[in-house]
Amino acid sequence: MPPPLSDLIAGARTAFQAGRHAEAERLATAAHERQPASLDAIEILALAHRGRGDTVGTERLLRAAIAIDPAPRWPHDDLAMLLFESGRLPEAEAACRAAIAADPGNPQPEMMLGNILSEREELVAGAAHLERAIALAGEHPQLLANLGRNLQRQGALDRAEPMLRRAVAAMPDALPPLAWLAELLEQARRFDEAGAMLDRAERLARVQGTDVTLQRAALLSRTTDWRRGLALLDAEPRLSGAALLQRGRLRDRAGRFEEAWRDFASGKAALAAASGRRYDRAGVAALLADLRAFFAAAALAPAPTSGDVPQPIFILGFPRSGTTLTEQALASHTRIRAGGELPFVAELAEIARHRTDGTFPTQPDRLDNGARATLAIELRDHYLDRAHAFGLLAPGARFFTDKMPLNELYLPLLRLAFPAAPLIAVHRHPLDVMVSAMSHDFTHGFHCGYRIEDAAHHYAAIDALTAHWRGLPRIAPHDLGYERFVGAQREETESLMAHLGLTMEPAQLAFHESRRFAPTPSYAQVQEPLNDRSIGRWRHYAAELEPARVILAEAIARGGYAA
Secondary structure, three states: OOOOHHHHHHHHHHHHHOOOHHHHHHHHHHHHHHOOOOHHHHHHHHHHHHHOOOHHHHHHHHHHHHHHOOOOHHHHHHHHHHHHHOOOHHHHHHHHHHHHHHOOOOHHHHHHHHHHHHHOOOHHHHHHHHHHHHHHHOOOHHHHHHHHHHHHHHOOHHHHHHHHHHHHHHOOOOHHHHHHHHHHHHHOOOHHHHHHHHHHHHHHHHHOOOOOHHHHHHHHOOOOOHHHHHHHHHOOOOOOHHHHHHHHHHHHHOOOHHHHHHHHHHHHHHHHHHHOOOOOHHHHHHHHHHHHHHHHHOOOOOOOOOOOOOEEEEEEOOOOOOHHHHHHHHHOOOOEEOOOOOOHHHHHHHHHHHHOOOOOOOOHHHOOHHHHHHHHHHHHHHHHHHHHHOOOOOOOOOEEEEOOOOHHHHHHHHHHHOOOOOEEEEEOOHHHHHHHHHOOOOOHHHHHHHOHHHHHHHHHHHHHHHHHHOOOOOOOOEEEEHHHHHHOHHHHHHHHHHHHOOOOOHHHHHHHHOOOOOOOOOOOHHHOOOOOOOOOHHHHHOOOOHHHHHHOHHHHHHOOOOO
């Protein structure tokens, strides 16, 4: 007589817990054959398949368990984790959302979804899910660490610090939260505290077989002891891509320009190789041509202004052109709220594609009359809904900033949604922009920043596109030249504020004293008094920049610069 199903399940569990996985799988298989809907048997089989590396079989079993009964948490949680660890992040996100829909009280998918969104730079949405996980599961130290890191990356240092401190206290042997807290203290300009925290991290890293040399050098680079940071990196036999860029910046500061450029080029190449990022020049050129043709032919009605909420100020410009400095000066005004690098304009392009059944941006002749009449209103409302979710529409401000680099790609689209919103076009000598772009890691501009030729081509293409957009109705941005701003800060700030219909406030001339942290690679620069050290920096790299100078000739001339 065959054993009862319950005995097979109990035996399988006992065998699995004892490490006898083959026996456990044999018993669970027998149970599953007898009762295909047995979730206990499926769970043990999924664990066994996972244990021997069979992700395909594991996924099949977990999906079968969910189909049989979507209520239990474990198949949802395990499926989401399996997909996440396999690098299938869109599917992992979908699994998390399905798990939350099946059981809104389950903290595990909330935590995982928060982490996925945070890594995708959707920090506000990620924080909301991490906060929900804490509300459900309590202040687990890893949840506190992850939420603290998210808030730190948003620039909310005051909110992030207590969470990271509680995480460090609860997990004294965990290196990441300790290193994150040290970084936060450096970002807050509390350098002595940052150094002490980094000393703790260094002792722990040494035990774990790693180091914090790059972070130490970054901290020292903010102080008068920056040469010691350079010496630390010079002594390292091998450096990561990020460390090479940091050393290059310090070598530039020391006047070792030839070595600095080698570090910039090698660091960017290492980062591109590690991430697989590359610039698709032909694809970008095709997109720009499509956009030009679309807006030349499409007649779309602009949206009326929604005047009862704060309105966006669009700060346009290439990465490293001075957009962060501009935002910091603007946000030092009592009526302007800092939005940072908002992802909303790119979302408008996706909505336009969906709403026009794929005719945007390639087939303007196929636009139906409904889309022509209502698309702009839909884009405006989506943008403002997202701004509300980010806390940007709260009372007390007249404007908020949107400084996502290269928003000018879709300038006519955002002009349809906000025909009266202020536009500020920030520009700087293109060759100075190239030097700064090569010395920092960024992914804006379709990953153009990893080779000097690609960065130059993208700059030239966007500059030409923006010049073309200026010929369209309602596109007349206020031009803010970085060099002019440095040379005549008061006059340029007054002119800028007059464009916005506001009066300049004294705090705007001392924006470097603001307690606001700008979460971009430029955060250290905007915490210093305005200076001209970066103007004409390109001359130290004239030979290395020669290929870029040729590509940028028209942009340089259009901007009134010499090369």
